[in-house]
Amino acid sequence: MSENQTTHTSYYTYAWKQFRSHKPALVSLYVLAVLVVIAILAPVIANEKPLYVRYHGETFYPALSWKKQFVIEGENGKKEIIQPDIAEWKRMSFEKVIWAPIPYSPEKTDRLNSGYKSPQDEQLFMRADGNIVPMPSRFRHIMGTNSLGEDVLSGLIHGTRVSLSIGCISMSIAALLGILLGAAAGYFGDTRLRTTRGRFWSTIFGIAVGWFYGFQVRAFVLRDALSGREGNFLLAIGLSLIILVSCILAFSFLGKWLGKLPVLRTQVHIPVDNIVSRTIEILHAMPTFVLILTVAAIARPSLTNVMIIIGLTSWTGIARLVRAELLRIRGLEYIQAARSLGFGEWEIIFRHALPNAIAPALVSIAFGIASAILTESSLSFLGIGVPSDTVTWGSLVNDGRQQFNAWWLVVFPGVAIFMTVTMYNLIGEAMRDAFDPRQKK
């Protein structure tokens, strides 16, 4: 094999080469990498707390620490307490201070500059001695403020976090569901997944039992966790899922033994394809955006909920593509070879079939991220789903809608959404061309 390497290139190497020749997509990829860095470093880039402070001879890093308060020994032995979350950092006089590049936090109001200050407007600043002076250029709101005096640029930077994480996490959920269900539907079809009657019914029973003990008995625990009254929701739902899965596994194991009994020995087919296809059809026949709106309005406003809702409603496209690919692949000779060699079904799916079917799913995921970001920004534009104190790109545009003169509130976040969506679309498009052998140049 190794001597062939110079002439023989793998499919993905070839695809990557194709992708690179698509210049706009390549640029998008780099810009996206920058956005990811911005999203990760957001608290350091835009923060009202200084990055570094020297005060009464002591050194602090307020922006980087989680401490609820700093205790400082004053000159005359008096103790001074600074609470980083509510302190007016800009009015204190430090011996030495390094501000974050954008010295504002997104949800902190600057009362002196409230009421839609445009980027060119005269902005005001209160000095340490209490005098109000024109804004020094270091502290200017470069992209203006909204009605409450929140800094728009800071909101944009922190909004990057929200948008990118919504895109990634919701699409991860969608990809996981779509690939698994699509692969099972395509590979097994309606007849290929067989089991004994005993095991089939035992597993169904296990699902019912697992649901009862995991979700029915724990209904109020889950509800309290969801409304944030006590405990962590993810922990609670995790425990419920563990109960569900272990019940299913236990009964499935029991079913293995039951399947040896006379009547229960009969083989039955599980119509996987039918089940998955019907589910896709149902989701398609529903008004998805209205569904997301309704569920987001009922659930407690939180980013996690929005991610889960978007993820659960957008896996169908991926599943359809993977299903179609696997329908084709399962008839190929190498799969039959693998079967006759005695590999397990799931091993064949994951190790042999899926790697050749994943390319179209990847394209669909790229487009999916773009539309997830659009959906989230539309939701926060309408003020549903995302907590009201979280600043997102959509909520900034909504601020601008209240006041038509505040063009900076509409233009900047809008451009940010537009650019991100375009970049993902470009990448998706380049990937589609790259993976398509007909486009070979």
Next chain:
Amino acid sequence: MSRYLLKRIFIFIPTLLVIILLAFIISVKAPGDPLDRMVTAQDGVTDQSSLSWNAQLEKDRWRTKLGLDLPVFYFSITNAATPDTLYRIYDKRLRETSKRLIQAYGNWEEISAYQTSIQELAKQVELTEEELKKYTDTATTLLYRDTVNETFFQVQALKYAYSDATIRSLLQRIRSLSGQHPVMHPIYLAIEQTQSNWTDVVENSQTIKRYIPTIHFYRNNQFHRWVFGDGNWLTAKGAVNTKGIIRGDFGYSYQTKLPVHQVIGDRMRWSLFFSLISVCLAYIISIPLGIRAAAKRNSVFDRTSSVILFVLYSMPTFWVATLLLMGFANPLTIQAFPASGVEPMTGIPEGTSWLQTIAIRIPYLILPTISYTYAQLAFLSRITRVSMLETLSQDYVRTAQAKGLSQFRVIYVHAFRNALLPLITVFSNIFPAAIGGSVILETIFGIPGMGQHIFQAIYSNDYPVIITVFTLTGVLTLVGYLIADILYAIADPRITFSKK
């Protein structure tokens, strides 16, 4: 063909039922009691405990009218401790409290005795209040009244309390309040009874019952009534309040208390209008555009139109709409168009001819139409171009060109018909989109259509409307599929649905 279509409709029925079921589950699981909203909205009373007698009657009337006095579904799976008559506790909060208590202690008999004693307690408090009204106002009686008043609120809190610690401390508090004055002696007696009942609940708890599943069946339930009406399920004979979704009766809107179809019919006009106009415009512009771009592949026209369409395609609609309003309906820049609505605030004066009505309305419609159209336009042109490119590269097109046919004939007569197929798929999606309207655009432009109404319905928990939207969208999706199938067969003679 008709056999195929029938089969398709037949397959779709279970899908539709599942959609209705899902929407129904969402509405049942949603927090809040619709009746509270319906009745308090009318009387302006927000505190549930001080609902007037009249409001209570009104509430009961609506409860039977809407069928909310029935169990939710055909069956319910609960733990063994839960009685099958729990649904008869109409107060949703009280029902949840009972469920929580059952979940915690598992002895319904004791719990129900405890709750009855709370009712008795509340009655005693009310009686004492009445009794106190007979006294003349002195400093002492005023003090009494304050104490009784506080007791009243503590009892209300006790009604909905479910943790042992809270209940005990509330009981203790009421006890010490009622012990202060001889007038309140009956309350004191009642509280002693309640306290002993609560001790019974805690001491005789049957925790094991919580883990034994039981199933209760209900023949007459909310879901059944919703779908099939309250008469005979097949013939609707004897239906009083509703004939069921299958006969097009969607019940009453919680928000307006009018039948849903009445509310929706009014709203649907605008949504339909905008989706039809925008789809027609989009097709009229995008098909020639896409074909031209494909015919002159890689020309300047193709490249520029591709870039512009790509940009349009990626622009969020809410952003474009806001920008349009900011640019063209803003006194600071150009105020060419009104900012919201579909007619002047004062309404269209009586007696205007329809031509004048149109002339008045047009300025209101231009910005929304642009916003509705541009994204579809971009999407459709791109599809047309790709599909046309694929068709043009096929052998039969080359043959046609080799025969010496004109470029026009080759493209519009030979190639176009085959390039149509993907456009048909898109066409089938307009019907469901028309009912959902565009929530965002209608909210931004203040268009009184379905989208705006859905948004309001979601905000005010008006679930009958939301379920109706889900159901109708499902039906229209099916209609869209069927129309697409028929169009496929017309566009492509190779496609037939009859078995040979």
